[in-house]
Amino acid sequence: LTDTFDVQTAPGAGTRVVMTRRILPRVGAPVAGTVESAARIAEALARQVPRGPLEEVQAQNQELLATLDALRERQTEVERLNAALAGANAELARTNQELGETNRGVLALYAELDDRAEALRRGSELKSRFLSDVSHELRTPLSSILNLTRILADDAGDALGAEQVRAVQFIRKSAQGLTDLVNDLLDLAKIESGRVELRVAEFTAADLLAALRGVCRPLATSDAVTLRIDEPEPITLLTDEGRLSQVLRNLVGNALKYTEAGEVRVTTTLDADDTVCFAVRDTGVGIRHEDLERVFDEFVQVEGAHQHRVKGTGLGLPLSRTLAALLGGTVTLDSVPTVGSTFTLRLPRVHPSLGTPLEQPVNPPAHVSPHASAHVPLRRVGEV
Numbered sequence: 001l002t003d004t005f006d007v008q009t010a011p012g013a014g015t016r017v018v019m020t021r022r023i024l025p026r027v028g029a030p031v032a033g034t035v036e037s038a039a040r041i042a043e044a045l046a047r048q049v050p051r052g053p054l055e056e057v058q059a060q061n062q063e064l065l066a067t068l069d070a071l072r073e074r075q076t077e078v079e080r081l082n083a084a085l086a087g088a089n090a091e092l093a094r095t096n097q098e099l100g101e102t103n104r105g106v107l108a109l110y111a112e113l114d115d116r117a118e119a120l121r122r123g124s125e126l127k128s129r130f131l132s133d134v135s136h137e138l139r140t141p142l143s144s145i146l147n148l149t150r151i152l153a154d155d156a157g158d159a160l161g162a163e164q165v166r167a168v169q170f171i172r173k174s175a176q177g178l179t180d181l182v183n184d185l186l187d188l189a190k191i192e193s194g195r196v197e198l199r200v201a202e203f204t205a206a207d208l209l210a211a212l213r214g215v216c217r218p219l220a221t222s223d224a225v226t227l228r229i230d231e232p233e234p235i236t237l238l239t240d241e242g243r244l245s246q247v248l249r250n251l252v253g254n255a256l257k258y259t260e261a262g263e264v265r266v267t268t269t270l271d272a273d274d275t276v277c278f279a280v281r282d283t284g285v286g287i288r289h290e291d292l293e294r295v296f297d298e299f300v301q302v303e304g305a306h307q308h309r310v311k312g313t314g315l316g317l318p319l320s321r322t323l324a325a326l327l328g329g330t331v332t333l334d335s336v337p338t339v340g341s342t343f344t345l346r347l348p349r350v351h352p353s354l355g356t357p358l359e360q361p362v363n364p365p366a367h368v369s370p371h372a373s374a375h376v377p378l379r380r381v382g383e384v
Helices: 034-047 053-153 162-193 205-219 241-257 316-326
Strands: 004-010 014-020 197-204 225-229 236-240 262-270 275-282 330-336 340-348 374-377
Touching (some): 053 162, 162 316, 205 236, 205 241, 225 241, 236 241, 241 275, 241 316, 316 330
Parallel strands (some): 225 262
Antiparallel strands (some): 197 236, 262 275, 275 340
C-alpha cells in the first residue's frame, strides 16, 4: 500500500515511523492529469466516513458472539467425543475382564491337561512294565512246552499213534503262536519304554532274502500257495539286519496267512534316492479301502470271511510299521478286495544315524562280514 516504510528509533528520542505514497508521476514523466488524479483521490477519501464508537463496539460484539458460537460448537463436539471415549473405555474394561477370565480358564485347562498327560505317562509306563513282566514270565513255560512237544514228536522216541501225533502238533502250533505273541508284546514294551537298541551292520540284500526264504517257506498254510522271492540286484545295506528281517518275516507271514491260493511274491529294488524298496504282493482276500490304515492299529482285526479260517493277534503289522520307523523307513499298503494286497517297505540303504554314504560294490562278495556295528539309542515311539 506504500512506496516506502521507514522506522526510526533511538534511546530517549522515541520512535518515528514514516510511510510514503507517490501520487505524482516520477521525474521526467508528463504531468498532465495530475491535478485531476489528486481531486479523485480527495473525493474518495471524503466519502470514506470512519465508523463511530458505537458502530465499532457493535461490530466487535458481533465478532465476539460468532466466536462464542464457534466455541460452544467445539465444546459440544468435545463432550460428544468424551462420551464416546468413556463408552470405549467401558467396553475395553469389559473386554479385559473377559480376557482375564479366559486366561484363568486356559491356565486351568493347561493344568488339567498336564495332570492327564502325567496320568497317561504313568499308565503307559505301567502297561509297558506289565507287558514286559508278563512276557518274560510266559516265555519260560512256553519254551518248555515247545521243547516237550519236539521231544514227543521226535522219531527217535516211542512211537505215537496218529491221533497223538496230531494232538502234539496242535499243542506245538498253539505254543508257537503264543510264543510269537509274547515276543511281539515284549518288543512293543521295549520300544515304548525306549530300551531298544539297533545293531547297525553291513550285509547284502541277497543274504537277507536267502535267510528269509528258509524261514518263511514253512509258514505256507496250503500247497496251493507258492512263495516266490525274486533274486535282488546287487545291493549292500548298512542297517539293523535283525530288525529288517523281522519286519519282512511279519509281512510275508501275514501274506501267507491270508492267501488261500495263488502266490506270495517278494521283490527288491533300489530307487534313485538310495532307498531300498521291498514289496510283498499276494493274491489273498484283500482289504477294503476304509480298513487300510486300521490294520496298523494294535489288536485290530478286520472282519471278513477269512476270520473263520485264520486268527491273528493284531500286533504283527503295527510292530512292523514301528520297527520300520526305527530304521528310518515306512510301511504302506495297497489292496483290492478278492484280488490281493501289496505291502511296501521303504527304508534308506544306510541308516540315518550314520549320515555317511556307503560305497556300493559292483560285484559284492557272497558273504560280507559285518565290519561296521553301531548301537543306536532310540526314543519313544511317538518321538520317532
